[in-house]
Amino acid sequence: MKKYLLMPLLLLASALGATAAKADPIYADSLFDSEFVTAWGSGDVTGAPDGGGLFLGDFWDPPNNSGMIIVEFFGGFLDGDGDDIFVVDVFSLPNETANISVSNHIPDGDFFSLDGNGYSWTLIGEINAVDNSIDIDGLFSGPIFFVKIESTAELVSIDVDAVGAHHAVPQPSSALLLAFGLVGLGCGAGWPDTRRHRRP
Ligand SMILES: [Ca+2]
Ligand SMILES: [Ca+2]
Ligand SMILES: [Ca+2]
Numbered sequence: 459m460k461k462y463l464l465m466p467l468l469l470l471a472s473a474l475g476a477t478a479a480k481a482d483p484i485y486a487d488s489l490f491d492s493e494f495v496t497a498w499g500s501g502d503v504t505g506a507p508d509g510g511g512l513f514l515g516d517f518w519d520p521p522n523n524s525g526m527i528i529v530e531f532f533g534g535f536l537d538g539d540g541d542d543i544f545v546v547d548v549f550s551l552p553n554e555t556a557n558i559s560v561s562n563h564i565p566d567g568d569f570f571s572l573d574g575n576g577y578s579w580t581l582i583g584e585i586n587a588v589d590n591s592i593d594i595d596g597l598f599s600g601p602i603f604f605v606k607i608e609s610t611a612e613l614v615s616i617d618v619d620a621v622g623a624h625h626a627v628p629q630p631s632s633a634l635l636l637a638f639g640l641v642g643l644g645c646g647a648g649w650p651d652t653r654r655h656r657r658p
Pocket of ligand 1 (some may be wrong): 540593656
């Protein structure tokens with residue numbers, strides 16, 4: 459096994475994968491839970507923006523109750539350089555405010571303080587419909603799979619079209635698979651062993 463080949467290839471694959479993940483934002487895969495929300499248009503807050511979604515209130519402005527959604531990112535994302543999470547709103551006003559919290563999983567254990575649904579949440583901060591992205595900035599480490607958005611406005615409700623993240627957890631990329639393929643070839647009979655010639 460040519461281990462001297464493995465590390466440079468893995469580093470290359472990792473660099474390529476990280477670059478690709480940072481270049482393209484990812485969007486929430488699933489609406490996990492919601493409370494006091496109202497649909498407009500598609501009613502869909504997953505995937506890329508489509509001009510429809512959920513506003514976080516149970517009635518047109520002003521709402522009787524402020525709303526909340528929890529969305530899930532199946533592949534997870536990380537606290538990377540700069541802003542990490544953004545909420546796409548429509549008809550954006552700065553007084554449409556919301557708190558952003560994050561969680562990593564649905565635990566069976568008890569190693570975090572959990573809410574009634576078995577979640578632990580870390581409050582990252584408040585956004586608004588205009589200043590709509592936020593930097594985790596070290597408040598949470600490790601992959602994040604769940605984002606909770608809670609309206610903090612009394613007179614208006616943020617209209618959530620989509621929820622995005624900038625730093626997807628790097629997935630096994632084609633470059634990584636290629637690297638493993640090359641290493642695999644290196645183990646085969648057709649790959650010349652140059653070391654043999656240097657060290658007779
Ligand atoms: Ca960050
Ligand atoms: Ca809005
Ligand atoms: Ca949408």
